[in-house]
Amino acid sequence: MGDTKIYNIDSIGTAQFVYQSLDYQALTKQIEEKQEFVEYLQATGKTDRALQAGAELEQLEQQLEQFKENVLRLYETFTKIEINSERLAQAKAHFDQGEFREADAILNAEDMARDLEQLIARDGQLDQEKAEVAKNRAQLANEYVIKARLWATFYDQPNRFEQACGYFEEALRAAHTPEIGFEYALFLQEHNCFNQAKLLYEEALHIRRELAEENPRTYLPDVAHTLNNLAILQKAQNEYGAAQGNYEEALQVYRELAEENPRTYLLDVAMTLNNLALLQKAQNEYGAAQGNYEKALHIRRELAEENPRTYLPDVANVLNNLANLQKAQNEYGAAQGNYEEALHIRRELAEENPRTYLPYVAMTLINLSIFYLQAKPDPKKSVAMAMEVVTIASEFPQIPMVARYAEAAHQVLAAHGIDEPGNPMPPAS
Template sequence: GYVVVNDIQLELTLPADPEERPAIILLCKEGDREEMARRFYKLKSVEAIDKTYRKKFEEAQNASAAELAKLGQERDQAKEAAEEVAERLAKQKPGIGSELYRTAMRLFLEGKVDQALVTLSDEKLRKLSKAAKEEAIQAWLLKAQLFTVQFRFDDAEKAYQGAIDTSPDSFVANFAFAWFNAELNHYEKATTGYARCLESARSKGNSGDIAATLNNLAILDRDQKRMEAARKEFEEALEIRRELAHKNPDTYLPDVADALNNLAILDADQDRHEAARKGYEEALEIRRELAQKNPDTYLPDEARTLNNLAILDAAQNRQEAARKGYEEALKVRRELAQKNPDTYLPDVARTLNNLAILHGAQNRQEAARKEYEEALEIRRELAQKNPDTYLPNLAHTLNDLAILDGVQNRREAARKGFEEALKIDREVAQKNPDTYLPDVARTLNNLAVLDTAQNRQEAARKGLEEALNIYERFVERNPERFQSDVARVKGMLQTLSK
């Protein structure tokens, strides 16, 4: 049968005039409700975040590049934090929560964030905390999310603390606060929060909560390059989830696949290629089975695992296996993008770009060109709508297509592509130099190769010197990543001098 996704929005008195405020009812199959609710709450959060960003951007006409970069970072952090909120809200059963919470939630879903915050005043929440702790925690956490979508992170932290003060041992409150801190790169606070969650979950013997906390701690450790700690936590989470899935496969098999995928990513990062392959293949087998029964929920995960396995195949020079994986992932993602282009078109472009790189390596140059050009068309459209998010991807595809043009001796097309990519790279690096200056150096390097081939020696020298200057700044921070770039550019400059 079918169930309502947005039940909380239907708890209102209909206006006398039906044109004043139409009632919108979102339905889905009963088995898809949690996934559809997750998407619904995430969409509403993203809409509020984008509204805040546009308003702040318009108010920041005279802001510096650093201030604009910070604004973009705040938007991205708010969107990442919204993931946990959407998952938590989707798991709630219809009809739960205090009237205070439900009123504020309806206002939020109508886009009235300020009114929702007024509804959730500290005074009302403290009063609720004395009468019904669980309902008060739920309301404090909603208030924290409302502050987050407005980039008021300090106020959000106080609201999270309000939830924890209501019940210091609450797993839900501590887990939500730890996630929030992790997305803001407040690693110490996040680690402390997850440690508290783990202690609570272990004391209560809640295996699902133990595994979820270990998984997030592992991601936190991986991001901080504590690889062995991350491995230990991923492995324990996987072991627990296997045991849970053995007793209740319908509920826990998706978590097993997630754990396998996370551990495989770590294995690939550490060049443990065969272990990574084994993990991806088992995760893919589970996700294929899940997607057969419930495609709306699990097809995106199947495509993601196919893409990851194809990347591993390409790295191991298993080019036909990689091609097959990319093509299957692309087919799935095209189907998903037909139904939901805003969510899945970026994945289509990413897979096209990966497949084009592979075809270029296999000397299937016309196939590669066709894929690059389609990826480029998609990324231009995406960058027009959301330049901060998609301009860097557009520059990557321009750069890759220009390399192919150079290989095929289409030198003027190559120059045009490199120059457009360089213009974009410089623009995004001005706002966020730590992330995008290496892309400027890479494109300068590629353009210098073309200049050398066309006997434009001085232009090549100038480009290489600027690239070297950038790489030498970054090699001090990350020698493992940038030493080879410094050596390559120095070698090219020496060759030019002869």
């Protein structure tokens, strides 16, 4: 109700609802009679009885003051609440006439209890209905996300990007959750729509941080995942300071999680170290970058010892990136060794699953082809590797990154006099 205001009877008019009350009249009559009785006892010299009666009179007067105070509080309550039911309207009408007992009778406890039970039951039913609606909206949102991802694969459709975005928007309209926002942001990031993706990542990050405050064990991995992806986007926009801060925060979270559950989170630690090293290399912080690559490589080698099929691709990825860095620092011997180890791993993986790993074989081949052209000249190896890249690219015309490797391969061949002259592309990572 808020702060209580103390009223004087005169401050609210003649207050007929007080004076007309039968309870008020009964109390005032008792007080008058008791006053006359006290006076009679005093006049007849019955002092002890007069004192006792005087105490009773004082008690009655206190009751009258309490009665008036309670009535005024009741009046105050009536002025604050909305009179939105027939019972309340009738009760107030009786109150205004000082008919407090009649007002009480109108507010029949049994009727009110029955109505309350019905409302509680209805409220529970509405909660169930609301929960069912939320569940159905979430399911529909997931359907829209799948449809959006399906349209992302329809390369023969000229409006596939716009259609996919529309379905992501509908998914958010069905259930505006951080998970769907993250999915949409990832899609936009893949298509270089960085500003819109950044807004969605930041919104998802804000929500996930709040959830992690209440339940860190469940939501901290999502916080770290969002930080990592946001940092990748910021690096692409040359926002190196913001990206580094987010990578470092993600790394701290993953390391804490890995202390309790290394099997689950050590790979994420290595992934973030690798990403941070890529950022540091872009800023020419070669020493810091090399240190983080080596930490990532150490973790991934240990994981690969237990489960080669799962973690060897990650080992090869770090080896390739580390070799790029070492080449940039003119550490040609170390770079050559890491390139060749990465190529060896990727060739073995491609023997079992060529559709997945041959594009990565092409990545390391073009890096080595450029290496044998520029850093440690070996025309025979350089040409052979460039030719192999072109052959692999012909099997994957739908993958943009492989097309870029093929373009670089043609430039290498041109530099060897086999094609038109040109400059090889930067190393692939």
